[in-house]
Amino acid sequence: MTHQHGFKVQGSRIFFTEQQVLKATESAPVQFKIRARNPEKTLHIGGGAPVLCGTGGEVYIAEKDKTQRLGTMADYRKIAKLVQTSPLDQMTAHESVHPHDVDAKTSHLDMILEDLTLCDVAATSSTQSADTVTDSLALLGIIFGGMDKLREQPSTMGIISPLSPLQYAPDQADGQILRIAQPHRRRAERLSPAGWTSHGRKRPLFE
Helix, strand or coil: CCCCCCCEEECCEEECCHHHHHHHHCCCCCCEEECCCCHHHCEEECCCCCCCECCCCCCEEECCCCCEEECCHHHHHHHHHHHHHCCCCCECCCCCCCCCCCCCCCHHHHHHHHHHHHCCCEEECCCCCHHHHHHHHHHHHHHHCCHHHHCCCCCEECCCCEEECCEECHHHHHHHHHHHCCHHHHHHHHCCCCCCCCCCCCCCCCC
């Protein structure tokens, strides 16, 4: 596929020129909508207006006394409720804080379920692997009336995190391939930012 589009390939490494990147961005739509559970909150992307949502991938919760602790599912629910009641947030932020008190193998399901039940705005979803993408789409299919309905209009978006300028984590690369195979996800993916915090890195919350 890369050879067909004129990309330079050396072994497992693919090189992109500035012109190729610019040409690829031209294929993204100027404007599109991401469906929300509440039709009145369906999100319009493009047209010059900013879209606001919370951060994602946080590991720790900061307390009033400036200490920090690992996040829990109770914390996640509180943040989801804040998103729902906020006059500014227009979209959920998947994994606003990682809940360390639930099974890591299925925590993405717990978080997506909380987002979809506590919030009626447009939702971001898990992109950690092909399995979590599949699970996200399955839950969204329940909300919006089946997988066929999802193909009619973008219903979520997510973030793929590069490990460095030269590679992507294999699990997220698998998720990206699956996302590209979904017509309803492709348009949103092209405009999503590439950046996420790491569970393995403790970031200082206070100076």
